[in-house]
Amino acid sequence: MTSLETLVPGQVSLAQLRRIYREAPPLRLADSAWAPIRASRETVDRIVASGRTVYGINTGFGRLAQTSIETARLAELQRNLVLSHSVGVGPALPDALVRLILVTKIVSLSRGCSGVRPDVVEALLRLYRHDVLPIIPSQGSVGASGDLAPLAHLAAALLGVGEVRISGQQRPASEGLAAAGLAPIELASKEGLALLNGTQVSTALALAALFESEDVFGAGLLAGALSLEAIQGSIKPFDPRIHAARGQSGQIEVARVLHGLIAGSTIVESHINCSRVQDPYCIRCQPQVMGAILDQLRQVAAVLQIEANAASDNPLVFADTDEVISGGNFHAEPIAFAADILAFAATEIGSISERRTAMLCDPSLNGGLPAFLVTQGGLNSGFMIAQVTAAALVSECKMMAHPASVDTIPTSASQEDHVSMATHGARRSLTLAGNVAQVVGIEAMAACQGLELHRPLRSTEAVEAVFEDVRGRVAYVDQDRYLQPDLLAMRDWVRDGDKPDSVLALLPSQA
Known part of the structure; x- marks a missing residue:
């Protein structure tokens, strides 16, 4: 039986990543990672409560960054971001690659600089543990502003949208969430952007x-x-x-x-x-x-x-x-x-x-x-x-x-x-x-x-x-x-x- 891998954000080794790619070992996030995740989320919550306008939290994105979004619609903003960016095309990436994408996204969010709730990180961990792997199209990223389109398909699965593979079988994302013991997530401020932004697809490839x-x-x-x-x-x-x-x-x-x-x-x-x-x-x-x-x-x-x-x-x-x-x-x-x-x-x-x-x-x-x-x-x-x-x-x-x-x-x-x-x-x-x-x-x-x-x-x-x-x-x-x-x-x-x-x-x- 493959031994348990512990992910220490900032210290994950190439040998661990190779085993994740080739062997899909069980894994856990180091206990020390959770405090920075909570601290960064608390910062985001304070900004939202203060009414300050901050890019990525209560604004539009890209060329629409000058548009402020009212607090009552921030969850809708994040959902719209994920759905509008789910435009990947081409053959789906193989499961071994999706595992690497999931793990590198977990590590990145766990550095405590992304402002997501611990629940989001735990949901990604659950997908990995239950072999519920979002179907991610291979084409659509230009490798800047993050791997937006492919990562949007990863994030969409957390919303119960799109499709996943459950132990290799293609099923609706909603069934995948249920298999992992999850309900569809309502994203909070900053979380959709944190999931979509980043280099995890290009890095995994x-x-x-x-x-x-x-x-x-x-x-x-x-x-x-x-x-x-x-x-x-x-x-x-x-x-x-x-x-x-x-x-x-x-x-x-x-x-x-x-x-x-x-x-x-x-x-x-x-x-x-x-x-x-x-x-x-x-x-x-x-x-x-x-x-x-x-x-x-x-x-x-x-x-x-x-x-x-x-x-x-x-x-x-x-x-x-x-x-x-x-x-x-x-x-x-x-x-x-x-x-x-x-x-x-x-x-x-x-x-x-x-x-x-x-x-x-x-x-x-x-x-x-x-x-x-x-x-x-x-x-x-x-x-x-x-x-x-x-x-x-x-x-x-x-x-x-x-x-x-x-x-x-x-x-x-x-x-x-x-x-x-x-x-x-x-x-x-x-x-x-x-x-x-x-x-x-x-x-x-x-x-x-x-x-x-x-x-x-x-x-x-x-x-x-x-x-x-x-x-x-x-x-x-x-x-x-x-x-x-x-x-x-x-x-x-x-x-x-x-x-x-x-x-x-x-x-x-x-x-």
């Missing part, structure tokens, strides 16, 4: 893309080690002295891990005096390429952990001075840049992996292996078209990797005149990671074919363990067969295959 990219990175290192052994490549380019002379930290660590995976291999020892001077870049430059990617993944991880713990709605309530201050924390520019970096990183992992698959298939480069890794060539095509699939996916990734963060378009009658495009940029990066998982899976399958063609020579215990994991999923290709199920099984291997501790220690959310 980027977190998911990070977690998937980490898996692709780790599997890419293992596939690269398998490929090096399959072509009987040189271990010398992984000598730590080379990488220390440059000083790039990611490169140094990747070289150390790859050297540790291969050192002592009988395959390496079998060709120690061979005439080949150099291996292609896709083999010998793995530390330089994958090390640079690792550095970027760590930078992205740092940004996203901060954002997952952030108060990013507007205006913010500061209970210690009884102030409500309007700013722009809803602008998702940090996530936009992080999402673009993830797109670049995943594409490069796929690009170098596909080159290794092509090398394995090419008898002029593959160290004496048969063309396309099959013994009766001509009669059998072997891995010929699996490599073409990898090439097709990599080219698609290159097209998709165009940065989203450099785009903007004015909205809300130009009141919101510069936006981040973080949300679709992060969604794109998640799709990209899935493409590259397939590319890396194809390489690993091809490399294991090459290893088997070198039998009885064997690699190190670590590499042979990876080989056995792959062989537990796909068999040796002795003659052509229907290969698509094998490719899909290898895509799953990238995501859930066993990885050595030395590889896991590199990954920000798994270290």
Whole structure:
């Protein structure tokens, strides 16, 4: 049974968020969080009682911020805000992502800067605990003023409007509330805006893309080690002295891990005096390429952990001075840049992996292996078209990797005149990671074919363990067969295959 996770606002870790995304563990909010939530709500109540006009509490929104709203209609204002903003379109986000959105919204509201009642936070917790997940369309946010449209669908579920999934079954939101032991909420002043404002959708998408990219990175290192052994490549380019002379930290660590995976291999020892001077870049430059990617993944991880713990709605309530201050924390520019970096990183992992698959298939480069890794060539095509699939996916990734963060378009009658495009940029990066998982899976399958063609020579215990994991999923290709199920099984291997501790220690959310 998965252990209980305690959310401490401001201190939620990437490892916790990864478990929430992958495992849906039970969770609770730390006891220390409730006092700041109550204090911020009391500030809002005092402002309403005083009759002061404060944006977000008793005014309209966006370009309509100059319009004051009478106290008797503040609940209607909040409901209208949620309903009018529930304009998301496109495919619904998967349940794992909605869980991340719920949790990051709970954490944000619990920082004590949003002015919501504890009941609102408790309602969100109940949705998570009872596996009642609002159906949130994936399109409609420009990544500024918060992820307004998708978060409106989250908020609408609390009103009993829209639809939810109850343990995977689509039902009306009113039934979902009942399943969670809730009645529809009447939102108080500020609460609708607090629920809609914020970067939780773009952040959740980027977190998911990070977690998937980490898996692709780790599997890419293992596939690269398998490929090096399959072509009987040189271990010398992984000598730590080379990488220390440059000083790039990611490169140094990747070289150390790859050297540790291969050192002592009988395959390496079998060709120690061979005439080949150099291996292609896709083999010998793995530390330089994958090390640079690792550095970027760590930078992205740092940004996203901060954002997952952030108060990013507007205006913010500061209970210690009884102030409500309007700013722009809803602008998702940090996530936009992080999402673009993830797109670049995943594409490069796929690009170098596909080159290794092509090398394995090419008898002029593959160290004496048969063309396309099959013994009766001509009669059998072997891995010929699996490599073409990898090439097709990599080219698609290159097209998709165009940065989203450099785009903007004015909205809300130009009141919101510069936006981040973080949300679709992060969604794109998640799709990209899935493409590259397939590319890396194809390489690993091809490399294991090459290893088997070198039998009885064997690699190190670590590499042979990876080989056995792959062989537990796909068999040796002795003659052509229907290969698509094998490719899909290898895509799953990238995501859930066993990885050595030395590889896991590199990954920000798994270290």
